[in-house]
Amino acid sequence: MATPAAANSERYFVPAPSAWPFLLTVGLVVLIIGVSGFLEDGNVGPIPLYLGGALSIAIIYVWFRDVARESEGGLYTAQVDRTYRWGMSWFIFSEVMFFGAFFGALFYARGLSLPWLAGEGGELTTNLLLWPGFEAAWPSNGPANMGGKFDTIPAFDVPLINTLILLTSGVTITMAHHALKEGKRTPCIAWMWATVALGALFLFFQVEEYVHAYNDLNLTLHSGIYGSTFFMLTGFHGMHVTLGTLMLLVITLRLMKGHFKPESHFGFEGVAWYWHFVDVVWLGLFVVVYWL
Amino acid sequence: MLNKGWLARVAAGTALALASAVAMAYTETSGGYNLPTGVTEISREVYGLHMWIFWIVCGIAVVVFGAMIWSIIFHRRSKNPKPADFHESTTVEIIWTTIPFIILIGIAIPAAGTLIKMEDTRNAEMSIKVTGYQWKWEYEYLGEDVKYFSTLSAESNAARQLKSGVDVTQVPNYLVDVDNALVLPVGKKIRFLITANDVIHAWWVPELAVKKDAIPGYVNETWTKIDQPGTYRGVCAELCGRDHGFMPIVVKAVPEAEFQAWLAAKKGGKTEVAAAPAVTATDAAPAAPAVEVAAAEAAPAPKALSKEELAKKGEGVYKANCAACHQATGQGLAPTFPSLVGSKVVNGPAGELIKQVLNGKNLMPAFKQLSDEDIAAVVNYTRSSWGNKGEATTVAAVAAARK
Amino acid sequence: MAHHEHAHDAHGHDDHHHGPDKGIMRWIKTTNHKDLGTLYLFFSFAMFFVGGLMSLVIRAELFHPGLQFVDPEFFNQMTTMHALIMIFGGVMPGFVGLANWMVPMMIGCSDLALPRVNNWGFWILPFAFAMLLATLFMDGGAPAGGWTMYPPLVLQTGNSFPFLIFAVHILGISSITGAINVAVTILNMRAPGMSLLKMPLFCWTWLITAYLLIAVMPVLAGAVTMLLTDKYFGTSFFTAAGGGDPVMFQHIFWFFGHPEVYILILPAFGVVSTIIPTFARKALFGYDSMVYATASIAFLSFIVWAHHMFTVGMPLAGELFFMFATMLIAVPTGVKVFNWVATMWKGSMTFETPMLFALGFVFLFSIGGFSGLMLAITPVDFQYHDTYFVVAHFHYVLVPGAVFSIIAGVYYWIPKWTGRMYNEALGKFHFWTSAIFINLTFFPQHFAGLAGMQRRVPDYAIQFTDWNVMSSWGAFLFFAAQFIFIGNMLACCYGWFGRKQNLPDRVWEGAHGLEWTVASPAPYHTFEDPPSLHDEDLTAVHDKVDALDHHKLA
Numbered sequence A: 001m002a003t004p005a006a007a008n009s010e011r012y013f014v015p016a017p018s019a020w021p022f023l024l025t026v027g028l029v030v031l032i033i034g035v036s037g038f039l040e041d042g043n044v045g046p047i048p049l050y051l052g053g054a055l056s057i058a059i060i061y062v063w064f065r066d067v068a069r070e071s072e073g074g075l076y077t078a079q080v081d082r083t084y085r086w087g088m089s090w091f092i093f094s095e096v097m098f099f100g101a102f103f104g105a106l107f108y109a110r111g112l113s114l115p116w117l118a119g120e121g122g123e124l125t126t127n128l129l130l131w132p133g134f135e136a137a138w139p140s141n142g143p144a145n146m147g148g149k150f151d152t153i154p155a156f157d158v159p160l161i162n163t164l165i166l167l168t169s170g171v172t173i174t175m176a177h178h179a180l181k182e183g184k185r186t187p188c189i190a191w192m193w194a195t196v197a198l199g200a201l202f203l204f205f206q207v208e209e210y211v212h213a214y215n216d217l218n219l220t221l222h223s224g225i226y227g228s229t230f231f232m233l234t235g236f237h238g239m240h241v242t243l244g245t246l247m248l249l250v251i252t253l254r255l256m257k258g259h260f261k262p263e264s265h266f267g268f269e270g271v272a273w274y275w276h277f278v279d280v281v282w283l284g285l286f287v288v289v290y291w292l
Numbered sequence B: 001m002l003n004k005g006w007l008a009r010v011a012a013g014t015a016l017a018l019a020s021a022v023a024m025a026y027t028e029t030s031g032g033y034n035l036p037t038g039v040t041e042i043s044r045e046v047y048g049l050h051m052w053i054f055w056i057v058c059g060i061a062v063v064v065f066g067a068m069i070w071s072i073i074f075h076r077r078s079k080n081p082k083p084a085d086f087h088e089s090t091t092v093e094i095i096w097t098t099i100p101f102i103i104l105i106g107i108a109i110p111a112a113g114t115l116i117k118m119e120d121t122r123n124a125e126m127s128i129k130v131t132g133y134q135w136k137w138e139y140e141y142l143g144e145d146v147k148y149f150s151t152l153s154a155e156s157n158a159a160r161q162l163k164s165g166v167d168v169t170q171v172p173n174y175l176v177d178v179d180n181a182l183v184l185p186v187g188k189k190i191r192f193l194i195t196a197n198d199v200i201h202a203w204w205v206p207e208l209a210v211k212k213d214a215i216p217g218y219v220n221e222t223w224t225k226i227d228q229p230g231t232y233r234g235v236c237a238e239l240c241g242r243d244h245g246f247m248p249i250v251v252k253a254v255p256e257a258e259f260q261a262w263l264a265a266k267k268g269g270k271t272e273v274a275a276a277p278a279v280t281a282t283d284a285a286p287a288a289p290a291v292e293v294a295a296a297e298a299a300p301a302p303k304a305l306s307k308e309e310l311a312k313k314g315e316g317v318y319k320a321n322c323a324a325c326h327q328a329t330g331q332g333l334a335p336t337f338p339s340l341v342g343s344k345v346v347n348g349p350a351g352e353l354i355k356q357v358l359n360g361k362n363l364m365p366a367f368k369q370l371s372d373e374d375i376a377a378v379v380n381y382t383r384s385s386w387g388n389k390g391e392a393t394t395v396a397a398v399a400a401a402r403k
Numbered sequence C: 001m002a003h004h005e006h007a008h009d010a011h012g013h014d015d016h017h018h019g020p021d022k023g024i025m026r027w028i029k030t031t032n033h034k035d036l037g038t039l040y041l042f043f044s045f046a047m048f049f050v051g052g053l054m055s056l057v058i059r060a061e062l063f064h065p066g067l068q069f070v071d072p073e074f075f076n077q078m079t080t081m082h083a084l085i086m087i088f089g090g091v092m093p094g095f096v097g098l099a100n101w102m103v104p105m106m107i108g109c110s111d112l113a114l115p116r117v118n119n120w121g122f123w124i125l126p127f128a129f130a131m132l133l134a135t136l137f138m139d140g141g142a143p144a145g146g147w148t149m150y151p152p153l154v155l156q157t158g159n160s161f162p163f164l165i166f167a168v169h170i171l172g173i174s175s176i177t178g179a180i181n182v183a184v185t186i187l188n189m190r191a192p193g194m195s196l197l198k199m200p201l202f203c204w205t206w207l208i209t210a211y212l213l214i215a216v217m218p219v220l221a222g223a224v225t226m227l228l229t230d231k232y233f234g235t236s237f238f239t240a241a242g243g244g245d246p247v248m249f250q251h252i253f254w255f256f257g258h259p260e261v262y263i264l265i266l267p268a269f270g271v272v273s274t275i276i277p278t279f280a281r282k283a284l285f286g287y288d289s290m291v292y293a294t295a296s297i298a299f300l301s302f303i304v305w306a307h308h309m310f311t312v313g314m315p316l317a318g319e320l321f322f323m324f325a326t327m328l329i330a331v332p333t334g335v336k337v338f339n340w341v342a343t344m345w346k347g348s349m350t351f352e353t354p355m356l357f358a359l360g361f362v363f364l365f366s367i368g369g370f371s372g373l374m375l376a377i378t379p380v381d382f383q384y385h386d387t388y389f390v391v392a393h394f395h396y397v398l399v400p401g402a403v404f405s406i407i408a409g410v411y412y413w414i415p416k417w418t419g420r421m422y423n424e425a426l427g428k429f430h431f432w433t434s435a436i437f438i439n440l441t442f443f444p445q446h447f448a449g450l451a452g453m454q455r456r457v458p459d460y461a462i463q464f465t466d467w468n469v470m471s472s473w474g475a476f477l478f479f480a481a482q483f484i485f486i487g488n489m490l491a492c493c494y495g496w497f498g499r500k501q502n503l504p505d506r507v508w509e510g511a512h513g514l515e516w517t518v519a520s521p522a523p524y525h526t527f528e529d530p531p532s533l534h535d536e537d538l539t540a541v542h543d544k545v546d547a548l549d550h551h552k553l554a
């Protein structure tokens, strides 16, 4: 690829024209058409769903493969490395804000809407005229007792175990990082596998917990504001853990293929940052969703 | 070029001035180009604030635009070939940061004062519950068991239909007139308890300077104290779907005595039956009280209506509530309003259709407020018209479906 | 704007590169910031016209009282789509297009930091809007709940609902990737010696805009996701019965929505701050204070959101807080306006078309700002809220505000992009017609609103007739006037009427900045090796340039 960078390795690397972004878009849109059809019982059938999904994944794969090659091919100057650091930081910031919306919803419901429905904060008439007898308490599924009576998951049970799992995984990935920096590849890979395993274990427990909630506790998405906030927050966190675990896996495989150098390995660090982010979000969840 | 500029500005300016003059000639609400001063102490204060801020920003505009125009005229290359080269001065920066700040304080203080008064709903002498529906208002005089719907007047409603052909300028109070106005006494502190049944609406009467959102599941409080008797018109001020523009508000403020008389008559309930106009579009209100009365007088049970009679009544109900969207032909307006002709829902099990009429679906509002008889009637009408073949249902079935 | 001939010129300029691909593939696969800037601008242009057409449907129905042309439901669809398309399809991509073209040339780097991501960020847009527009033909029609998408109303949307939500998600992705790209470019790729406080103000305003975008777009994504689950998965975020609150959506939406409106205006400030010094032949007055003002506007924009919700029945304390916070924004914005005036003061001004649009901006944006300040006064906003007074306010800041600045920027830089000069006489004509007709469109709406005409209605009481007649005339004429603009610009792109590529590097003799040190048209690749800075190349002139190096943040 006769790119400017190839011409002069001191220059900032500008990739050659690429069709991946466009194809990724196509994949996403097909996927969306599939999902929408499914939601609005339109008659598009399952094909778009799978097709779009498959295409998107394939493209993401080849795209990142290119990036890995460029990186290993030594096309990335120190400045490119800084770009990725800045980029990843901003991206994680945007993720924080995304979770912020749902945490905000939780605090609003607990701090404002439920008390109001119970007649506090100058909303007496709301309670008297519309929801007589309703009293604010947490957990709550609202004055209409949405989805029927339900139980919650105690914090100091599986959630605590999951907390410990994630915290440990934070340690193991740090160990891996040190090993990598000291050029000790084999222990590094070992620590990475440990991290991946912990991630998977966390997910396993999370799924268990959901099954339990739905089957035994009658705690569902329909369980009013509690069910809504509980499943949306833990659910989106779960998705991020899944994604993170996959990324850890990729990194591990790349390590086994001999990628990354002791002095330059942002691919690794970026994933580590992401993993720590997911970790921190969980701590927040553990405290405000399960515990308090 | 510059002269062209001036001409342009002058032209635009005069155009606006003229036009506003013309418009004022037309209008009936105070001037028609500014907020009404209104008929309550609060509304007058609000108006005062409005003008105060308006003149302040005008002043600032004169200064800022004046300076700009000045330099546009005198600091162009033809007049001032050699630009000055200053480009910083902490002093002026500080000056023009603090002055606006001080001006703002001058606005904030009176504003806060008025706001605090407006939010003080304590020791009101009477309370009225206002409920927004798609697309009508319900007024309930708390403690008086008087409660009725208020909807767009029949005349306006006929005129506002798409391509009605009616010259709306000839319709009195076009779009700001209702069948049953909200009657209020003057000189009393009245508290409004505002809520909604389906989506968010907003109850707004400019002359009272009252606007509050009607939010389903919550009650908002506000108040007024009207000084002069009269008729004050307002509108729903929050987008609430298709007929958001067609659910006006009319407040009739009357002296205390007159109000008491009206209230007494209203309690009798008779007035409705008399007042109940031939069913008008989106107007099912009177039906409710009418039925109560019927029941009270132990009139023949609604079931007694034969299938034909029901279907006949149904046509009226349909024209009134459904035709606006589904059209008199039942064919709807694709893609937005589905056709009822041969529709699965309409010809399917009656229960489903009744449920949908009662609870609505997507764009279709709920019609809970219709009487069981009306609903049975309209259901039968749709199931037996335009070649539809659904078996008839009964008033009892509807009553059951409500449970 | 770049195009095929231009591509060949690019070859001419530095032939040691492979040129771009040929034909359509060039545009699909490009990673070049100039190509993508061009795509963004053409896309924005197209969306402006679709949104403009919808606004004409609105104005046609409102021309006279009574329902003449469309069903009320369709009218609401037009209002909703008009707003979404203008904001997310017109103004935002317009500014991203300008950033794509100009930021690398202003700070002296070869391209945006993440060129492939840049390509992705663009191409998802046309797909998103194709989806959104397709909803017009679905059962239940397009979304009609207003661009603010308030529940429960928006949950009554038909089959188009998921497409609305996912379209918003995609737009969010596009904005976030675009913003990350610009932010990283500015923070990481400035030519050696260009400290943050020496870079052109346009880069500053965009840096801060990017920050706002990254901060609030995810919040919008979260909000609409809750709508989606409320409608399809039985959650009750916005249902009182389940312990939620419809108003909660409004809080989350406006936490995005208010910063959003500054996202729509900060880059405009940047454009105007670039153009006025050029034609006043005088350095921008108070560069530093401009930077700090922009930053404080951005900060304040996070704590004023509820001024859109004064009538929802907030606790008194909340209403007071949001009133005061909102009023404060007038101060830093004022600083900007004053700085612009001071820049013109004792300058040596000429009035080429970009300058005319910039001056039009300062006048008319300020008018919009003044009405904004009036709206900030809670007790009076109870009267203004959801009337045409609000509609007038935000169109003044959006159309002669944001849109004028885009137009000004295009006039200002198109000679650099295409190497051809636009026709000045036509440009001036375009300005005067636009300026007059936009006022004719939106000024009367103040009166209609004060007199009591509420928003989002297809029909109105007869006493509002005259205001609406004027407004509709204005709208049609303004729209027509834009064709002068298209003609003039396309002629530059494609060299119609024998327009020659015969411009000097520094097209405007008063202009400073690195973009004016490269050839016109700008070669396909610029600043692959960072330039060495000379003070006269810097837009931000300081008495003691070196004294500022301690400002270096990066």
Ligand code: HEA
Pocket (backbone or CB within 6 Å): B057, B060, B064, B100, B101, B103, B104, C148, C261, C262, C264, C265, C307, C308, C326, C327, C329, C330, C331, C333, C334, C335, C337, C365, C366, C367, C368, C369, C370, C372, C373, C375, C376, C377, C381, C384, C385, C386, C390, C393, C394, C397, C398, C401, C402
């Ligand atoms: C580009 C977009 C943009 C910008 C820049 C602004 C700027 C401002 N806006 Fe606006 N606004 C919108 C877009 C924008 N707005 C939109 C789209 C809506 C409607 C959304 C919807 O409901 O659909 C809206 C609605 C809106 C409301 C809600 C109205 C309602 O629904 O009831 C309010 C209320 O406070 C408000 C206030 C302000 C203020 C105080 C500013 C300030 O930033 C203005 C500051 C500028 C000046 C004041 C002028 C220059 C200053 C000087 C010359 C200095 C001296 C001046 C003084 C000391 C007064 N805006």
Ligand code: HEA
Pocket (backbone or CB within 6 Å): C041, C042, C044, C045, C048, C049, C051, C052, C053, C055, C056, C058, C059, C079, C080, C082, C083, C084, C086, C087, C090, C091, C094, C145, C146, C147, C148, C391, C395, C398, C399, C402, C403, C406, C407, C410, C441, C455, C456, C457, C458, C471, C475, C478, C479, C482, C485
């Ligand atoms: C940036 C945003 C933007 C822009 C540009 C416009 C432009 C216009 N708007 Fe709109 N409008 C909104 C944002 C905007 N609007 C919003 C947010 C709402 C609220 C919706 C709601 O209530 O939910 C609204 C609502 C709204 C209403 C109220 C509807 C109602 O309440 O029912 C009306 C009515 O007259 C209206 C009219 C117009 C008109 C006549 C224009 C004309 O100016 C249109 C003509 C403009 C053009 C033809 C584009 C010209 C631009 C160029 C030529 C630039 C070239 C670009 C490049 C070179 C890249 N708009």
Ligand code: CUA
Pocket (backbone or CB within 6 Å): B132, B133, B135, B200, B201, B202, B236, B237, B238, B239, B240, B241, B243, B244, B245, B247
């Ligand atoms: Cu009810 Cu608008």
Ligand SMILES: [Cu+2]
Pocket (backbone or CB within 6 Å): C257, C258, C261, C304, C305, C307, C308
């Ligand atoms: Cu705002």
